[in-house]
Amino acid sequence: MELILDTGNVNEIKELYTILPIDGVTTNPTIVAKEKKKFIELIKEINDIVGEETPIHAQVISTKYEEIIKEADFISSIRENIYVKIPVTSEGLRAIKELSKRGKKITATAIFTAHQGFLAAKAGAAYVAPYVNRIDNISGDGVNTVRDLVSIIDRYNLNTKVLAASFKNAQQVLELMKVGVHSVTVPPDIAKAMMNHPLTEWSVNKFIEDWEDAFGGGIKTWD
Template identity: 80%
Template sequence: MQLILDTGNLKEIQELSTILDIDGVTTNPTIVAKEKKNFVDLIKEIGEIIGDETPIHAQVISTSYEDIIEEATFISGLRENIYVKIPVTHDGLRAIKELKNKGIKITATAIFTAHQGFLAAKAGADYVAPYVNRLDNISADGVGTVKDLIQIIDRYGLSTKVLAASFKNTQQVIELMKAGVHSVTVPYDIAKAMMDHPLTDWSVDKFIQDWEAVYGVGTNTKG
């Protein structure tokens, strides 16, 4: 399973990529705007942190077919390992089909039903990104919808990966991991929450207390 960071903040990416074995970074217009940096510059700076081998997912803001094609072509030329994120509107699906024929790597996004994910996969998307918590926020079943999409993709042998997005808590992530999700993209706070547990800190402190009670403060196993 791939673990991808959902952030455009350079400090967050630097910190987490140093600790974790990450498989990419996803951005969207909201994430980019939050950083108040030039889009092209930000993509370049993210790439300098994670390296050329690690992919970046960057999204178009155009809505018409012709404009999506033009913008996606521009984004795809920013670096070698980049996936263009395209929402699954009618024009978006049409553009995904055309861009895939041109060899451009695509992540279909803003997916709220398994039907939409399947259609994007059929159109040629390399990743399909359903929104988990946004579905929960409208009293739908975000985890359940993604599970359905995973099952459909796997059952019919499609090469597309399900990239689950929009998480509120780590339990949503673990439920999809158990269901065999192909990849998840998580924001900084969720990534940190996946690593941290108060009992881990307590255990480390207890180990040190017990050691120092016998061997003295400041000593370690080397002497």
């Protein structure tokens, strides 16, 4: 399973990329706007941290087919390993179909049903990104929607990965790991929640305390 960071904060990316095996970074217009930096500047800063081999996902803001195509071409020109995020509206699906024919790397986003994910995969999207917690917030079942989509993608051998997005907690990520989700994109707080546990820190402190009680502190106590 791929572990991707959903943030545009370069300090958070730098911190977590140093610690964790990160497989990419996703952004969207809201994330970029929050950083108050020019789009290309931010993408280049992220690139400097993760390197050319690590994928970055960046989203169009236009809603009409022709404008989506133009923006996708522009985003694709910024770096070689970049995925253009396109919402699965009717205009978006049309653009995904055309851009995929041209060899562009596409991440279909704003997915709320397995049907939408399937159609985007059929249109040629490399990734399809269902919004787990947002589905829950409209009285749906985000985990089951992703489970259905993974099953459909795998059953029909579609050349697409399910990139689950929009998480409220680490437990949602765990539930999707158990059903074989291909990839998840998580914000830094969820990544840290997956990594940390208070009893781990307590255990380490207890080990140190017991050692120092017996031998004293410092590296010389190993002799």
